[in-house]
Amino acid sequence: MSEKKVRNKFKTYIWDYYLTNREIGRQNDEYNREHPEKGLNSNAKVYLAIIILGLIGIIVKYFIL
Numbered sequence: 497m498s499e500k501k502v503r504n505k506f507k508t509y510i511w512d513y514y515l516t517n518r519e520i521g522r523q524n525d526e527y528n529r530e531h532p533e534k535g536l537n538s539n540a541k542v543y544l545a546i547i548i549l550g551l552i553g554i555i556v557k558y559f560i561l
Contacts, residue, residue: 536544
């Protein structure tokens with residue numbers, strides 16, 4: 497009797513997913529090196545606004561009141 501060669505399909509899917517994402521990551525890195533962002537992105541602007549509001553709140557709480 498000939499035995500079937502059992503393939504681990506899950507391993508194949510995971511490996512393909514890994515290779516695909518690695519290639520996409522490389523493409524994104526290459527694009528970001530060629531086209532750097534100018535200025536702050538939206539997340540950085542939000543973080544900066546929260547920090548400034550927090551500092552204003554601390555100043556008001558401890559120095560004015």
